[in-house]
Amino acid sequence: SGQKVCYGAFKRSCYKLAYFQDLSRRVGFQEAHQACEIDGGALLSLESEAEQQLIENMLQNLTKSGSGISDGDFWIGLWRSGDGLATSSACPDLYQWADGSMSPFRNWYTDEPSCGSEACVVMYHQPTANPGLGGPYLYQWNDDRCNMKH
Secondary structure, three states, X not given: OOEEEEOOOOOOOEEEEOOOOOHHHOOOHHHHXXXXXXXXXXXXXXXXXXXXXXXXHHHHHHXXXXXXXXXXXXXXXXXXXXXXXXXXXXXXXXXXXXXXXXXXXXXXXXXXXXXXXXXXXXXXXXXXXXXEXXXXXXXXXXXXXXXXXX
């Protein structure tokens, strides 16, 4: 399930948002990746600040729609394979897009990625959380454990 929205200005003209308030319906990174592939798509690769802003606007519109949206981060298609250099300063450079996109665009939250055992990336959506050092936990990216449910 999810809401499909199409635009003509970006490489991928259609986007589908799937948000589940019911925690039991949220899934890990691999499950989300597979669900997108089954649906003929891929987890989101963000290639520019303009595309990031488009997605933020879509999420804000979803919030305004009266769906009762609450805290719940969204998986995007950025991940890090292997743990060889996970704790080194090279770690941020090890992240790649699941669909093969070569975009260097990143929108990390302050002090992210933290690396270690966190290898899959979410877009923050925690409107009720108190702001941290990087401001509100809205729309910036955070690496998380791949088995977390989002």
